[in-house]
Amino acid sequence: MGELTAALRKHSRKVTGPRQAILEVLRRHQHPLANREIHRALGPENCDLATVYRNLHTLEGMGLVRRYDFGDGTARFELVPEGEEGHHHHLICQQCALIVEVEECFPEELEQALARRHGFTGITHRLEFFGLCPRCAAARPTPAD
Amino acid sequence: MGELTAALRKHSRKVTGPRQAILEVLRRHQHPLANREIHRALGPENCDLATVYRNLHTLEGMGLVRRYDFGDGTARFELVPEGEEGHHHHLICQQCALIVEVEECFPEELEQALARRHGFTGITHRLEFFGLCPRCAAARPTPAD
DNA sequence: ATCGCTGCAAAAATTTTGCAGGTAA
DNA sequence: TTACCTGCAAAATTTTTGCAGCGAT
Numbered sequence: 001m002g003e004l005t006a007a008l009r010k011h012s013r014k015v016t017g018p019r020q021a022i023l024e025v026l027r028r029h030q031h032p033l034a035n036r037e038i039h040r041a042l043g044p045e046n047c048d049l050a051t052v053y054r055n056l057h058t059l060e061g062m063g064l065v066r067r068y069d070f071g072d073g074t075a076r077f078e079l080v081p082e083g084e085e086g087h088h089h090h091l092i093c094q095q096c097a098l099i100v101e102v103e104e105c106f107p108e109e110l111e112q113a114l115a116r117r118h119g120f121t122g123i124t125h126r127l128e129f130f131g132l133c134p135r136c137a138a139a140r141p142t143p144a145d
Numbered sequence: 146m147g148e149l150t151a152a153l154r155k156h157s158r159k160v161t162g163p164r165q166a167i168l169e170v171l172r173r174h175q176h177p178l179a180n181r182e183i184h185r186a187l188g189p190e191n192c193d194l195a196t197v198y199r200n201l202h203t204l205e206g207m208g209l210v211r212r213y214d215f216g217d218g219t220a221r222f223e224l225v226p227e228g229e230e231g232h233h234h235h236l237i238c239q240q241c242a243l244i245v246e247v248e249e250c251f252p253e254e255l256e257q258a259l260a261r262r263h264g265f266t267g268i269t270h271r272l273e274f275f276g277l278c279p280r281c282a283a284a285r286p287t288p289a290d
Numbered sequence: 291a292t293c294g295c296t297g298c299a300a301a302a303a304t305t306t307t308g309c310a311g312g313t314a315a
Numbered sequence: 316t317t318a319c320c321t322g323c324a325a326a327a328t329t330t331t332t333g334c335a336g337c338g339a340t
Contacts, residue, residue, distance in 0.1 A: 069216045073218075073220070095202075102259060104231065104255055106272065110249055118247075118278075120236060121236070121277045122276050122277045123272045125275065126216060126272065129265075131260060131265035131268035132267045132270070133190060133263075134263075137220045
């Protein structure tokens with residue numbers, strides 16, 4: 001809670017109702033949420049969708065929130081745990097959209113080697129896994145190729 | 146050329162002008178292109194944008210083209226080399242949007258271990274690298290934090 | 291002669307922006 | 316009081332869809 005206030009103050013931003021509510025929603029869900037989902041969770045009459053967009057952009061810029069793209073055309077946001085760097089990836093079921101947080105990461109030394117070879121600096125990566133979760137696999141065994 | 150015809154015939158699809166033209170554009174560029182870029186390259190009066198969208202969707206479904214998301218809200222497509230599986234990733238300059246194709250890939254055994262641990266099957270991944278290319282780094286040395 | 295494909299136009303869906311009034315600091 | 320924020324509305328993007336006519340097979 002103080003974390004948010006401190007971060008906002010550092011950027012000359014204000015602690016407003018919508019802001020706190022959005023963070024609260026993200027805190028309750030440990031999965032990346034789309035703007036629309038956050039808006040719906042807030043109750044459409046409590047906060048304008050445009051405000052959700054603006055705030056997520058702001059919070060992302062301050063590093064309180066991280067943006068993810070699962071390739072379906074809608075951005076999703078997840079709260080960065082306090083104090084942590086929060087870098088992690090996801091395993092998404094292509095059938096039911098189940099999202100599992102995974103700690104596997106692209107090997108640091110491989111990434112550095114890659115950066116060096118191409119002369120790139122400040123390198124980062126975006127990595128997501130896709131597949132069929134156990135439940136969906138059970139429900140649809142051997143998809144009759 | 147016969148490759149396209151064969152693939153299309155297999156799916157009861159027709160070999161049309163726009164189709165060939167789109168493949169031709171993709172063949173000339175070895176980088177992922179957005180629908181709009183392809184449309185512009187074709188000459189807007191030669192092929193409708195909707196047709197570009199429809200064809201890329203079709204070609205993706207047939208495995209002739211692969212879709213990439215660089216997280217900027219627009220999908221990009223790249224030709225899958227004939228015969229090859231064509232799986233690879235990209236290193237993108239966040240300043241000038243330079244795209245370098247890279248052959249590094251997430252280690253197979255790590256991916257399998259991950260899949261096994263979560264009971265997922267048919268696992269794949271999406272991986273892209275981001276950073277600052279040499280030219281841009283030279284043009285903007287030490288961004289004065 | 292089919293059945294798929296294209297162009298054109300309209301519609302959806304996602305995200306951004308302008309503006310007047312309201313509110314945290 | 317001074318910025319910053321919010322809601323509302325409009326606009327800008329990206330992508331999808333309906334439909335009548337054309338074209339590949």
